Amino acid sequence: MDDDPFNSSDLEELLEPKPLGRHHYADKQSLQEMLDKVFELRKSSKIAAHNANYSGASPGEEYIRSLWNNHLVFYRQNILRTFLP
Secondary structure (H helix, E strand, O other): OOOOOOOHHHHHOOOOOOOOOOOOOOOHHHHHHHHHOHHHHHHHHHHHHHOOOOOOOOHHHHHHHHHHHHHHHHHHHHHOOOOOO
């Protein structure tokens, strides 16, 4: 019998997690910059989505998009009773 209280699984808690591959840390700096600017990016993307212009589609496709948008807005306002600015 071994009286040593050391258990090899105890060591796992002390070890750093092993990277998933040689490119595990690729672009880590820009990802951290995104996290640092999260609220600014959310605001700018919301403004961009609100001001998006769906030109470039055929007239029929623009009509279908407008039709669905009108249906969804009507449903939201009249059925769900929610209004967005």
